[in-house]
Amino acid sequence: MAEVAIARADLDRREFGTRDAHGIFIQRLGKSFISRGNEIHALRGVDLSVRQGEFLCIVGPSGCGKTTLLRILGGLEKPSEGGLDFRIEHGNDPLQSMVFQEQGVFPWLTVLENASFGLTVRGVPREEREAASRHYLRQLGLIDFERYFPRQLSGGMRQRVNLARAFANNPAVLLMDEPLSALDEQTKMLVQEDLLRLWEGSKKTVIFITHSLDEAVVLGDRVAVMSHRPGRIKAIFDIDLARPRRALELRNDPAFVAIRGRVWDSLREEVLSSAATDRTDAR
Amino acid sequence: MSDDVDADKLAAGADKPAVSPVQPAKAPHEVFSSGERLVSIASPILLLLAWELSARAHLIDVRILPAPSVVLATIWELLREGQLAGDVRDTVVRFLIGLVFGVVPGVFIGATMGLFRWPRAALGPLVAMLYNVPRIALFPLVLILVGLNEFSNELMIALGPFFTMLITTMGAVMNVEPAYRDVARNFNTGTRHLYTLVVLPAITPALMDGLRLSLGLALLGTITVEFLVGDSGLGHLIWNSWTVLSLKQSMAGLIVATIVGAFFYASLSWLERLLIPWR
Ligand SMILES: Nc1ncnc2c1ncn2[C@@H]1O[C@H](COP(=O)(O)OP(=O)(O)O)[C@@H](O)[C@H]1O
Numbered sequence: 001m002a003e004v005a006i007a008r009a010d011l012d013r014r015e016f017g018t019r020d021a022h023g024i025f026i027q028r029l030g031k032s033f034i035s036r037g038n039e040i041h042a043l044r045g046v047d048l049s050v051r052q053g054e055f056l057c058i059v060g061p062s063g064c065g066k067t068t069l070l071r072i073l074g075g076l077e078k079p080s081e082g083g084l085d086f087r088i089e090h091g092n093d094p095l096q097s098m099v100f101q102e103q104g105v106f107p108w109l110t111v112l113e114n115a116s117f118g119l120t121v122r123g124v125p126r127e128e129r130e131a132a133s134r135h136y137l138r139q140l141g142l143i144d145f146e147r148y149f150p151r152q153l154s155g156g157m158r159q160r161v162n163l164a165r166a167f168a169n170n171p172a173v174l175l176m177d178e179p180l181s182a183l184d185e186q187t188k189m190l191v192q193e194d195l196l197r198l199w200e201g202s203k204k205t206v207i208f209i210t211h212s213l214d215e216a217v218v219l220g221d222r223v224a225v226m227s228h229r230p231g232r233i234k235a236i237f238d239i240d241l242a243r244p245r246r247a248l249e250l251r252n253d254p255a256f257v258a259i260r261g262r263v264w265d266s267l268r269e270e271v272l273s274s275a276a277t278d279r280t281d282a283r
Numbered sequence: 284m285s286d287d288v289d290a291d292k293l294a295a296g297a298d299k300p301a302v303s304p305v306q307p308a309k310a311p312h313e314v315f316s317s318g319e320r321l322v323s324i325a326s327p328i329l330l331l332l333a334w335e336l337s338a339r340a341h342l343i344d345v346r347i348l349p350a351p352s353v354v355l356a357t358i359w360e361l362l363r364e365g366q367l368a369g370d371v372r373d374t375v376v377r378f379l380i381g382l383v384f385g386v387v388p389g390v391f392i393g394a395t396m397g398l399f400r401w402p403r404a405a406l407g408p409l410v411a412m413l414y415n416v417p418r419i420a421l422f423p424l425v426l427i428l429v430g431l432n433e434f435s436n437e438l439m440i441a442l443g444p445f446f447t448m449l450i451t452t453m454g455a456v457m458n459v460e461p462a463y464r465d466v467a468r469n470f471n472t473g474t475r476h477l478y479t480l481v482v483l484p485a486i487t488p489a490l491m492d493g494l495r496l497s498l499g500l501a502l503l504g505t506i507t508v509e510f511l512v513g514d515s516g517l518g519h520l521i522w523n524s525w526t527v528l529s530l531k532q533s534m535a536g537l538i539v540a541t542i543v544g545a546f547f548y549a550s551l552s553w554l555e556r557l558l559i560p561w562r
């Protein structure tokens with residue numbers, strides 16, 4: 001069993017060019033929960049290799065285990081089987097940080113204090129951490145609001161605070177679980193643009209979970225499609241759209257429409273069979 | 284680059300701050316129009332006026348319910364005699380000591396029970412049981428165990444705030460939004476920062492609510508204890524005046540006790556705005 005996993009990882013490293021390539025290697029990962037006496041397999045046999053520096057989007061039907069996968073990567077949950085290997089160079093910076101949904105912003109901290117949170121708990125001196133945080137707040141159009149409390153901001157601005165907090169922490173890997181799903185359509189596109197701009201100027205690896213196919217294709221270098229529960233990686237698509245990308249303009253681009261169609265063909269089956277199992281579960 | 288940001292702000296109409304910078308949002312307070320405010324001030328005054336007039340017109344028996352003007356005069360009289368100041372002082376001191384005796388261990392034990400499973404398993408059922416005992420029924424027991432002294436008075440006053448703060452704090456700690464804990468864990472937050480930057484601020488609003496309840500309970504406890512065994516304080520004044528059928532003195536004590544309570548409530552609201560500026 002272990003040998004199979006190692007062989008698979010070797011295969012992926014070869015695929016990336018060199019044997020000791022950098023990236024995140026997920027092998028045969030499984031996770032089950034006990035819920036009301038029943039064992040629920042959220043993930044089973046997830047194989048995925050993420051290249052260092054890429055923007056990888058993951059889509060899948062709801063309940064397929066996307067959140068579970070990301071929480072395992074973020075160290076908030078332990079896998080039941082299989083393993084993951086972060087072969088990422090991060091020097092003195094943290095390995096990974098998560099971008100949470102809106103409710104992950106602390107209401108009792110100001111925008112600036114929220115953005116500095118990761119640096120504060122790492123003991124970075126005030127001057128330094130505020131300078132780093134302000135850099136991102138400025139890029140995200142929040143610099144005039146640094147003394148505000150989150151309650152005083154709109155949803156889009158709160159989500160930008162979340163982004164600023166993760167970027168200011170300067171991790172090598174950013175893990176995002178549907179960070180924009182609570183936003184209205186226009187605000188979402190604007191924050192996507194912000195995110196692309198910040199990421200394109202960095203060398204960070206991003207794993208971005210979304211239920212929106214458009215979002216996945218606009219943002220990702222690759223899009224991984226997950227099967228219905230128990231989730232595994234069903235297919236991976238390369239998104240060969242030029243960078244820098246403009247989230248606002250891309251949506252009518254014929255190349256974009258074509259790729260989205262191909263990914264959707266793969267995802268549609270899973271959504272349909274997921275709906276079917278939901279019906280049998282309910283019975 | 285900066286062009287993009289400006290365009291964003293223009294395009295996203297919804298992206299304006301909900302509140303202007305000069306006027307940071309306060310705790311959700313109902314805002315009354317000037318007409319409504321007038322009514323809210325006028326109604327107690329009208330009630331007092333009706334009371335006064337009915338007393339003067341002998342519509343109510345002044346031996347049972349003295350007119351407000353008489354009560355006010357009595358308060359003034361008691362103040363001049365110097366007795367009232369001593370009663371207020373004794374009541375306030377008892378009340379504050381009892382409150383602190385209850386709140387501090389209540390918060391401490393409640394937080395411990397909220398944070399750790401073993402203390403919760405050990406003390407949970409005990410607390411649930413004791414909480415349901417009518418507290419005043421414990422007074423004889425306390426008097427026997429502790430003695431007929433000031434300490435047993437303060438212990439009785441402390442019981443209400445103690446249980447209230449214990450249960451409030453435990454609940455608040457256990458109900459800290461899981462997302463906040465996730466953020467803390469993902470950013471490798473150390474114990475000190477976890478408590479000071481996350482748990483403490485997260486439970487502060489609930490603590491203030493518990494404190495408000497405790498305030499009322501401690502005042503109730505103080506007056507009750509003074510009814511039963513006191514030889515000083517507003518409770519003693521109210522009860523003692525009643526037993527000698529001096530109802531205007533009894534009413535005077537009641538009014539002053541109400542003012543004392545209102546003062547502490549107002550202080551708490553002020554403290555709340557200070558401690559929870561983000562609300
Ligand atoms: N803590 C948990 N306890 C029990 N079941 C869970 C838990 N977390 C997730 N699950 C279950 O695992 C499955 C996958 O959930 P999740 O990862 O949230 O899916 P997704 O994010 O793709 O919608 C769901 O069936 C969900 O009910």
Ligand SMILES: [Mg+2]
Nearest residue numbers: 066067068178
């Ligand atoms: Mg999810």
